Amino acid sequence: MNERVLGHFFRYKRTNVDIAEYDVSKTERRRTSGLTRDEVAAMANVSTDWYTRIEQGRVGVIASPEVLRDICHALKLNTAEVNYVFHLMDQVPPTATEKEVNESIVSLIQAQIPAPAFMMDKNLTILQTNESYSRIYGDLLSENFLCRNVVWRTFNDKFIRTALNDWPSYARHQVALFRQTYSRDADSKFLYQVFVSVKNDPIFREAWDELAVADFHEQRLLVNTVEFGELYLIENTLQIPDTGQYVVFQNAGDDSTENKLRVIGAFH
Known part of the structure; x- marks a missing residue:
């Protein structure tokens, strides 16, 4: 499995987001560039401990498709990045719903x-x-x-x-x-x-x-x-x-x- 690759990717995206796009504290006291793990976990509706395990690439820690989707949404990943995340975990990427017509x-x-x-x-x-x-x-x-x-x-x-x-x-x-x-x-x-x-x-x-x-x-x-x-x-x-x-x-x-x-x- 690609737990470590996925964790590294999430960490990179988390620490490199533009926090101006998020409704989070923007004080000069922030010690973390980008978002904190707590903030991503809250936006993805998972515990900080669970998100941390995913980001650390712990062996055997398998996120469900729903959790992956919510983390991707929290990090504002584009379609190609979302597909990459799901493919890393041998899961089918989410697709447009049956009623969405471009x-x-x-x-x-x-x-x-x-x-x-x-x-x-x-x-x-x-x-x-x-x-x-x-x-x-x-x-x-x-x-x-x-x-x-x-x-x-x-x-x-x-x-x-x-x-x-x-x-x-x-x-x-x-x-x-x-x-x-x-x-x-x-x-x-x-x-x-x-x-x-x-x-x-x-x-x-x-x-x-x-x-x-x-x-x-x-x-x-x-x-x-x-x-x-x-x-x-x-x-x-x-x-x-x-x-x-x-x-x-x-x-x-x-x-x-x-x-x-x-x-x-x-x-x-």
Whole structure:
């Protein structure tokens, strides 16, 4: 473990903070540059003894994720520093909550029009879509979080099941992604709810029992729609740094689809 490295890092950050940013005594009698251990402990809601043990890098002293988060907050660490702290202790860094949506990311997916695009959280739940996506797949944002989950939709959305030309292969890939996602947060009540909602589907059961695990990779989708005909879309997924969220782009895979997307996007 990296207890000593973590302790040294905390001590350095504590003694080098700008105390002008804190509501603490700023008298000339302060014998410590930066903050005292007592002050950090109080702001992190832990005892001074416990914080001291962490800072001294005592072997076997393992801070919980909540304590690490509160110490990081007390020291005003930036995102990269917080990630560093959590990685030192082999813990998963905190991410943006499922409802936090960065307006710049919303602008990014809107800028993809006429191509469909959407944003989803770490649980594979859709947070935002652009108008092109809504025209093809339906307006999802009025639905609850479960119904917006990509895995739930794969098995419960009639359009997805019937419109995708090779739905079984698509579904198997989603199951492999879901296994990877679930492994990162095995105690998630929401992911368990997703699992319960799809576990009785024969394709899901078969794919789940195969123990396949996957990360995101390029998907080639043939989508048959009543209004626009056949769309050949190439889907790519990018992770948004420091959030655990994703942006998914579906670009035209041929000239015919590109022309159809122009028509779809002309209505936004």
